[in-house]
Structure formats: structure tokens, C-alpha cells
Amino acid sequence: MTQAEADAPDGLWLFDGVCNICSGSVAAVLKLDREGVIRFTPIQSPYGRQLAAAHGIDPDNPASxxxxxxxxxxxxxxxxxxxxxxxxxxxxxxxxVDRLPRGPADAAYDWLAANRYRLMGKKAACMVPSPADRARFILDLPAE
Known part of the structure; x- marks a missing residue:
């Protein structure tokens, strides 16, 4: 494991905050994860953009x-x-789902990701968490 991997936050979901499918999925996980184990950062936030770029994802056109x-x-x-x-x-x-044959499963994921805005639309602005959920969202770059 590299130092960057060791320093990476655990249980953090980097998602497309303007995608209706992504935002809906985040809303569902917020309701299902009552213990608050999973945290979130939209790719449109400063921290999300940094994470995306560090892992080879275009923050302006995320494919995953x-x-x-x-x-x-x-x-x-x-x-x-x-x-x-x-x-x-x-x-x-x-x-x-991750036990399915990786090639076909990831190909289905790629198709959905490529068509997500056409299928379910796109928000004009990134989703805003409720005050009760705000603590589970990381938006700014961590202090060094």
C-alpha cells in the first residue's frame, strides 16, 4: 500500500453531485446507513475535484x-x-454485484454512466445536504 492509499479516507463516496441518479443514490444511502459509516464528497467540491484528479477521473466529465x-x-x-x-x-x-463477471458488469456500469444525464437528467447545481446530514459531507480540502 502506498502512503497516499494509507492516508486516504475510509468509507468515502466521491459522486457526481449534479447527476440525478447519483444524488438519488446518495439520498438512499443516507437513509439506509443510520450509523453514519459512509461519508460523501461531490466531485464538484474542491476536495472532490482533488480526489478525482488524483485517481485519474476527469472532474468535469466523470465516467465513474x-x-x-x-x-x-x-x-x-x-x-x-x-x-x-x-x-x-x-x-x-x-x-x-461485485462477484458478477467483471467485464460484463463493468460494461453495464459504463453504459449507465455514459447515459445517466440522458436517462434521468441533471441538476443545474450540486445537491445540498440537509442540516442533519451536513456533517457526513466533506467539501473542502483537508487542512495540512
């Missing part, structure tokens, strides 16, 4: 979300599986 889990930055179905494993049953059982 990232989930930082145990020092690893995961994408696509691997990220979905790791995120779901942190939820309580029965939702964690859906983590089996």
Missing part, C-alpha cells in the same frame, strides 16, 4: 464514481460492492 475503502480507491462494480457491504442486511446482500 469512487469509493475509498480500506486504503483503496475503487470504481464501478467493485466500488458498488464495497459500499453495499457497509450497509446493514438485507442491503449488504446486494454486494454480490
Amino acid at each position: 464514481f469512487l469509493f475509498l475503502d480500506h486504503g483503496q480507491a475503487l470504481e464501478k462494480t467493485a466500488a458498488i460492492g464495497a459500499l453495499l457491504r457497509l450497509l446493514k442486511a438485507p442491503w449488504r446482500w446486494l454486494a454480490l
